[in-house]
Amino acid sequence: MKRVLLIATTTGYQIRAFGEAAEKLGVRLVFASDRCDRLEDPWWDQAIAVRFHEAEASAGAVVAALEGSRPDGILAVGDRPATLAAAVAQVLGLPGHPPDAAFRSRNKLASREAMRNAGLPVPSFEPVSIHADARALARSASYPAVVKPLALSGSRGVMRVNTAEELVAAFERLRRLLQSPDVRIERDEAHEMAMIESFIPGREFAVEGLLDHGTLRLLAIFDKPDPLDGPFFEETIYVTPSRAPEAVQRAIEEAVAAAVAALGLRHGPIHAECRVESRAGVEGPEVYVLEVAARPIGGLCSKALRFSGQRAAGSGQEATGTSLEEVLLRHALGEDVSAFTREGEASGVMMIPIPQRGIYRGVEGVEAARAVAGIDGIQITMKPDAVLVPLPEGKSYLGFIFARGTAAAGVEGALRTAHARLRFRIEREISVA
Numbered sequence: 001m002k003r004v005l006l007i008a009t010t011t012g013y014q015i016r017a018f019g020e021a022a023e024k025l026g027v028r029l030v031f032a033s034d035r036c037d038r039l040e041d042p043w044w045d046q047a048i049a050v051r052f053h054e055a056e057a058s059a060g061a062v063v064a065a066l067e068g069s070r071p072d073g074i075l076a077v078g079d080r081p082a083t084l085a086a087a088v089a090q091v092l093g094l095p096g097h098p099p100d101a102a103f104r105s106r107n108k109l110a111s112r113e114a115m116r117n118a119g120l121p122v123p124s125f126e127p128v129s130i131h132a133d134a135r136a137l138a139r140s141a142s143y144p145a146v147v148k149p150l151a152l153s154g155s156r157g158v159m160r161v162n163t164a165e166e167l168v169a170a171f172e173r174l175r176r177l178l179q180s181p182d183v184r185i186e187r188d189e190a191h192e193m194a195m196i197e198s199f200i201p202g203r204e205f206a207v208e209g210l211l212d213h214g215t216l217r218l219l220a221i222f223d224k225p226d227p228l229d230g231p232f233f234e235e236t237i238y239v240t241p242s243r244a245p246e247a248v249q250r251a252i253e254e255a256v257a258a259a260v261a262a263l264g265l266r267h268g269p270i271h272a273e274c275r276v277e278s279r280a281g282v283e284g285p286e287v288y289v290l291e292v293a294a295r296p297i298g299g300l301c302s303k304a305l306r307f308s309g310q311r312a313a314g315s316g317q318e319a320t321g322t323s324l325e326e327v328l329l330r331h332a333l334g335e336d337v338s339a340f341t342r343e344g345e346a347s348g349v350m351m352i353p354i355p356q357r358g359i360y361r362g363v364e365g366v367e368a369a370r371a372v373a374g375i376d377g378i379q380i381t382m383k384p385d386a387v388l389v390p391l392p393e394g395k396s397y398l399g400f401i402f403a404r405g406t407a408a409a410g411v412e413g414a415l416r417t418a419h420a421r422l423r424f425r426i427e428r429e430i431s432v433a
């Protein structure tokens, strides 16, 4: 039986999706995680315990635990596991992203430097200590600007500021976030720094891609139809195929390929975010690649992608409804997955944002929302009585809405209509000061 090593922080859906794909393919998954304490979760039975802040020691621990029997492939789920997966792939001699490339893709400063050095468009950026004097920074900054951490994800801690006063407030807010126990537990020295960048206006797109020994293939370009102008940047709707003109989509593809090369990423899944600015007097769209993560799209969102393609091993059968996880497992095992293409239908997902702080008590209207034409699934992932923390400090969603249809516009409409039918009950927290 072939084995794939899966390095992950999350429990939950994405792991189950890989589990199901592995079962279908007759592949055994070997897990490595920092969540081995999650005893109630059967996926972590016999998982190899790692600590993401000790990549070298953890890579050694993984190799030792494998007792000389090399897995047939390796995959990472999540940003922190991606760096460790690269280190383990190198030690084991498996194809993967080089460790320094995985580091650059994870660290927003190193990413910006690599792309700037390669001559690619980047916002102007300035790394600063989180202990710096916010007022002095505010005096020298140009506005609008973006204040952000170097190594968090999901737009956590990312804030647009239009004035010096806003910069001071945002910088202090980011400092508090980076010093909170929840972030400090990662013991990442990148959390001692912040970055101040110029704000890039424009439409935003997400790109799912697969690198095969240095050659990039795009699996999907998603439009993000909600304007992302700040002050916070919550991702909501992703819809594919993109409705952008062909020339813009080509420019996105070229820009992501150039960014991948600048970072040095080589083999495995990638997920990129770009902003496309059309400026008066400048020919063609200018694509800013804001980041390229060395991992697949996160969490439940991968359900918005389904593939069809010729099955390998000469069965001659056309497989449809293949999950992203199955394509990635096959790729990790060295199979040629170039025949897998995204299914023709338009598809979209809405990550339901947390509208306000409070205690989550429940939701009404799910059935009515499910009844909207085109809605393919609604999953409320928030647990009753949980404390809700919105962006920029928060890191979760209330749930996910999925839609499919013949046209991207209809899919977007279905997502918005379904969302409008959901009524979340959120109680104000009572302070017991």
Ligand code: ADP
Residues within 6 Å of the ligand: 108, 123, 146, 148, 152, 153, 154, 155, 156, 158, 197, 198, 199, 200, 201, 204, 228, 233, 273, 275, 290, 291
């Ligand atoms: P994360 O890794 O947490 O997603 P990003 O650096 O990708 O952090 O930023 C999150 C979002 O914030 C982006 O998708 C974009 O909408 C917005 N953003 C970040 N930097 C800029 C910038 N310089 N100009 C405009 N928007 C930005």
